[in-house]
Amino acid sequence: MTENTLDITQIRKDFPILNRKVNGNPLIYFDNAATSQTPKQVIDTIVDYYSNYNANIHRGVHALAQEATEAYEGARTKIQHFFNAAKAHEIIFTSGTTHSINLVANGFTAFLKKGDEVLVSAMEHHSNIVPWQMLCERTGASLKVIPMSKEGELLMDSYRDLLSDRTKLVVCNHVSNALGTINPIQELITLAHDAGAAVLIDGAQSSPHIKVDVQKLDVDFYTASAHKLCGPTGIGMLYGKSAWLAKLPPYQGGGEMIAEVTFEKTTYADLPYKFEAGTPNISGGIAFGAALDYLNSIGIEAIEDYEHDLLIYATKQLSEIEGVKIYGTSKNKTAVISFNIQGIHPYDMGTLLDKMGIAVRTGHHCAQPVMDYYKIPGTIRASFSFYNTKEEINRFIEAVIKAKKMLR
Amino acid sequence: MSIQEIQDEIVDEFSMFDDWMQRYEYMIELGKSLPLIKEQYKTDDNIIKGCQSKVWVHAELEGDKLVFTADSDAIITKGIIAILIRTFSHQKPQDIIDANTGFIDQIGLKEHLSPTRANGLVSMIKQLKLYAVAYQTQLN
Incomplete structure (x- = not known):
């Protein structure tokens, strides 16, 4: 072709x-790996939102609130389909990949202890290194690096050697932002699962360029940023398998993420709202959906x-x-x-x-x-x-x- | 010559060029004439922070005047620092502290003043002035 x-x-x-x-x-x-440009269809979506149905979502009973809620939740469904997630509630709106990674890294504080290991690839963006270093500092776990070759490819034999029953988490990008390498994540995920470890894949650089199917990959967590997908800045997503998201403690507290609040105890909302405290980036979320429509049309x-x-x-x-x-x-x-x-x-x-x-x-x-x-x-x-x-x-x-x- | 006179001279020189290419070619030439820092001073302590390319600057007093030497691994950066050093070197610290650097704008290098330029002139000027402040204190 x-x-x-x-x-x-x-x-x-x-x-x-x-x-x-x-x-x-x-x-x-x-400079598309830094941010993609925005088609007028997406720009128009943002203008339309603020011109015609700007309202806070989920809580209002009035027409604008309902329209905005429908559009926002509609965007979630579009993202679900784009990445072929099994359920819409497995898509969490975040401010972008960095936020998504931090959300998971923070949640894993509850699951790691001294002696556990987190494997990270040698070709990561700082945003997929630093949150894990911070996690390791909090928990006493250690960070191990999967090395790469001169060609910029992961050394899979070394990876196999690194995997053990101490490995609790493997994090890697799907595509390297610095080198463009498409990593063999299907194999990486299977091997990690065989060792009993969960996997987070940073999809910031892959999602705009190659078809991603989170179910086929069987990945536990996958991240993306709208602004690299012809969408606006400040909005992105975290995909997580239902079982993992249910286990993971909330990242931020606030409105929207609660079921019931008393001064004695708060119960959290169901997925995905448990991770979406506060008024979200509504126009950004809707425009993210419009950007995916645009990419799908091509x-x-x-x-x-x-x-x-x-x-x-x-x-x-x-x-x-x-x-x-x-x-x-x-x-x-x-x-x-x-x-x-x-x-x-x-x-x-x-x-x-x-x-x-x-x-x-x-x-x-x-x-x-x-x-x-x-x-x-x-x-x-x-x-x-x-x-x-x-x-x-x-x-x-x-x-x-x-x-x-x-x-x- | 005073700092102001040197700056006027540089503005004159740059006004002869019609396009950006000539300006940058001249800057690259100026970079080659930069009074180079001695290897022993090319230490991490003398690196100007926040630059995308490495810039080392050293200052020492000769009588009551401050003399700068510098280097960079990027050639355009060398040109920029050469222009600054030409204006500030062999001047009294107080004059350096008081100097206006608006001439950079006049020679068509305004974009280098932007804080978004990793190699922004801003941090270089700040560093040269900091040296002047330090030596002025010493002179007092």
Whole structure:
């Protein structure tokens, strides 16, 4: 399959921001792994909410409250279907992946003790390291690292060796934000379960690009952020198997998450509300649903094929530039290219590309352990989305060559 | 020359360029002329915090004037710090403390002043001024 399956010209018209200029040049947005752009269908949903039915949900008896509640709960169902969860109440609205991970890490305080182990992969974002370190500090459990190869792939043999009856939890990303590697999580989950451990998968970088089926994966917890899925910032989700969510203690106390409150004792609400204290990000939740509708209208499989095509094209072009070194060379990758050019600091390259209207990310990508592994201060990261084109990649390559000439 | 005179001179130099490319090429050239910090001072203590690239700065008094040397692993950053050092080096600490740095805006490098730039000039200027404050106290 090729890009012919998608009408990119038409798709680009949905994204108002793609019309703007940066430093006098048409914007080329290659920082999609940091956040995706927002189609007008999603923007319109937010405007419509505040223009027509803004109300607090679940409690009001009036029409606006009912409409808002229906739309918000409708979005939960859309998320459920997008990830193929068995039940809508297994989807918890959070502010994003970081919040989702912290919610689980906090809950596990009740389940871990000294001598227990949490396994974490060597290629995690800081948000999937620090909450577990904090959990280990609270409980006396230890954090063990699943190592990776130079290609940026997990060493599964080492992982098998690390697993034991001490392992209580395994946490790993589905796709590495710094390298683009798609990790073999199906195998990772099965092995963890065989050892009696629960698994949390950080799906921030995978959910926008590949089809995720939480039931097929048999994963215990899975996380996603709407803003990487063409939705707004400040909203995301935690999927958890019913049994786990029932066991996990609440994260925050407040309104909405209670069944009954007296000064002597409070009983908690049922799932999912037990984890949703306070007035949530209502417009964000509804817009998250609209973003998934939008992605479904294009088709995740079609997006995956098209982006893979962009990845192969850009990798080939970039590799032909003298001095380029790509980090993360697994065969299984999403459309992320992390690279450096010999003798050039990533910050210098990023600065000059910006002057030419090209947005890339430079630095350690919140994955310092990955940079330490390669002994580099950071990389230049170009990450593509389905609204990017080969023409943009051509302009990007020309810009890299031009900047390289200036910097050397 | 006073700090103000040097800044005016730099603004003049940059006004000759029509586009960003020439400006950045010139900055890269300036970076190459940066008075380099001695290896022994390239310590973690002398790193300016909060920069995406590493920047080391060292200051010492020569008579009643402060002399700066520096280095960075990124070349554009070297250019930026070279511009700052050209204005601040061999000046009295009190003059450095009092100096206005609005000229950065005039030479078309305003974006580097933004706090969102990991390599923002702000932390560099702050660091140079902190050195000046420290040495001024010593002089008093």
